[in-house]
Amino acid sequence: MVDKGAFLAHFEKYLADLLSDDKSVLSEVARYCALDGGKRVRPVCVYLGALAAGGNCGEKELLALAAGVELVHCYSLVHDDLPCMDDGAIRRGKPSAHIAFGETNAVLGGDALLSYAFDHLAKKSAEFGAGFALAAAQISSAAVDMAHGQALELAGIKDAREYLDMCAKKTGALILGALRAGAIAAGAEKNALENIDEYGKAVGLCFQLSDDLIDGDGAVPLIGEETVRAKLENQRLRAEFAARDFDPSLTAFVNTIANRTM
Amino acid sequence: MVDKGAFLAHFEKYLADLLSDDKSVLSEVARYCALDGGKRVRPVCVYLGALAAGGNCGEKELLALAAGVELVHCYSLVHDDLPCMDDGAIRRGKPSAHIAFGETNAVLGGDALLSYAFDHLAKKSAEFGAGFALAAAQISSAAVDMAHGQALELAGIKDAREYLDMCAKKTGALILGALRAGAIAAGAEKNALENIDEYGKAVGLCFQLSDDLIDGDGAVPLIGEETVRAKLENQRLRAEFAARDFDPSLTAFVNTIANRTM
Numbered sequence: 269m270v271d272k273g274a275f276l277a278h279f280e281k282y283l284a285d286l287l288s289d290d291k292s293v294l295s296e297v298a299r300y301c302a303l304d305g306g307k308r309v310r311p312v313c314v315y316l317g318a319l320a321a322g323g324n325c326g327e328k329e330l331l332a333l334a335a336g337v338e339l340v341h342c343y344s345l346v347h348d349d350l351p352c353m354d355d356g357a358i359r360r361g362k363p364s365a366h367i368a369f370g371e372t373n374a375v376l377g378g379d380a381l382l383s384y385a386f387d388h389l390a391k392k393s394a395e396f397g398a399g400f401a402l403a404a405a406q407i408s409s410a411a412v413d414m415a416h417g418q419a420l421e422l423a424g425i426k427d428a429r430e431y432l433d434m435c436a437k438k439t440g441a442l443i444l445g446a447l448r449a450g451a452i453a454a455g456a457e458k459n460a461l462e463n464i465d466e467y468g469k470a471v472g473l474c475f476q477l478s479d480d481l482i483d484g485d486g487a488v489p490l491i492g493e494e495t496v497r498a499k500l501e502n503q504r505l506r507a508e509f510a511a512r513d514f515d516p517s518l519t520a521f522v523n524t525i526a527n528r529t530m
Numbered sequence: 531m532v533d534k535g536a537f538l539a540h541f542e543k544y545l546a547d548l549l550s551d552d553k554s555v556l557s558e559v560a561r562y563c564a565l566d567g568g569k570r571v572r573p574v575c576v577y578l579g580a581l582a583a584g585g586n587c588g589e590k591e592l593l594a595l596a597a598g599v600e601l602v603h604c605y606s607l608v609h610d611d612l613p614c615m616d617d618g619a620i621r622r623g624k625p626s627a628h629i630a631f632g633e634t635n636a637v638l639g640g641d642a643l644l645s646y647a648f649d650h651l652a653k654k655s656a657e658f659g660a661g662f663a664l665a666a667a668q669i670s671s672a673a674v675d676m677a678h679g680q681a682l683e684l685a686g687i688k689d690a691r692e693y694l695d696m697c698a699k700k701t702g703a704l705i706l707g708a709l710r711a712g713a714i715a716a717g718a719e720k721n722a723l724e725n726i727d728e729y730g731k732a733v734g735l736c737f738q739l740s741d742d743l744i745d746g747d748g749a750v751p752l753i754g755e756e757t758v759r760a761k762l763e764n765q766r767l768r769a770e771f772a773a774r775d776f777d778p779s780l781t782a783f784v785n786t787i788a789n790r791t792m
Contacts, residue, residue: 294681347641352633371614372684375637379609379644380677386648387670393655393663401655401663408649415642419556422634 297377317450339385410445440472470507559639579712601647672707702734732769
């Protein structure tokens, strides 16, 4: 398998090419939201999932899955920022889509990003066959969960249990889906896939809890900073244990997530 | 192949089952919008596409494609009715989704419908293989066009040419995609698929122009009622000609579309 740095460089080019062939306003929204140098956590998860399963997978398949998962992520950011959702004005240091392009184009731009994602995955399923389609279905299944997670959050969270259930859907599902997609594309066996599931759930929680510690919101006001730190450490250890037989970069990844300060 | 009436009855049960396994508010929105007895024009198109290609296709494949295409259609209605889009308060004789469930749940409900659609098609692509995935990709490709068509309409239409280009994307693409999906699932040959394309484009325009004549809007104020009637008749004849070698129900269908008065 190509190394991670090369994969990410290829990914940036792949995504830019994918979004380059159209001059309409929605394609402009899509490029504005998807080509702005996000951290590409989910594409990395696709890569790591394949690596965990032995790395026996073509880069073309992984790039297609990574593009699908990142476009789904970008759609969710655009719609989450809408005035009727979280009403976010700034995203990744610049005006969010509805500020830059208006609310109508933000709704439609998000719709287009989601449609681009699935259209690309469907076309590649026709090209690569049923095994790839099963990998792609991990991403579409996560997209269903994400909408439910966002609805749970907007309906109001009562306690820590509800909060973590919401996070597992809103944030965790796509991280898990990306890992599973990569693993399935690389032909993961049942046992490896169970460990990927365990690892992915723990990484998703680490991602959310470390985010909450940085911002001082989410779980922090519900259960206090000290308890959040303890939960984060538990999930970090859970991920490390699940990854004990995998390539060491999976352990390194969860530690980067858990220890980030921005 | 099963007859059209039986297919539609099976379709209603299939869609209801598909949307039954969840009790969240978004599933409620999905059922409210998708199980209300629409005309099911697009599922009929999937069926007719398969029939045109010789009907050599399992009903399970067709039902899955029909569910995907109808869920994409329902998502587009929910988002089109939003206050920042067409701001429609009534849909199919009852309050539209954002009136019944609030704007937030309407945006997310539409997102969920689109995600359900693609998730179902992805899972079935994994089950049925690459040929089915190619059929499903006709639907995802149409979904991309639909978002662009809606953006064109909201940006403002200057003349009849722009109007018809917008309609081809916003309305025609999914009708054509449904026909192509059914035809490809039934193993259509190149020549048949070319005639399906010609038929589908003409049917899409017939659908839009007859709609405009009923409502007195769209093309009517741009080019006048008489010219719209002439264009409708041209497209009806174009569809009949394209369908000359197909099952007679395709000719019957375009006549029903062209002659409808409500």
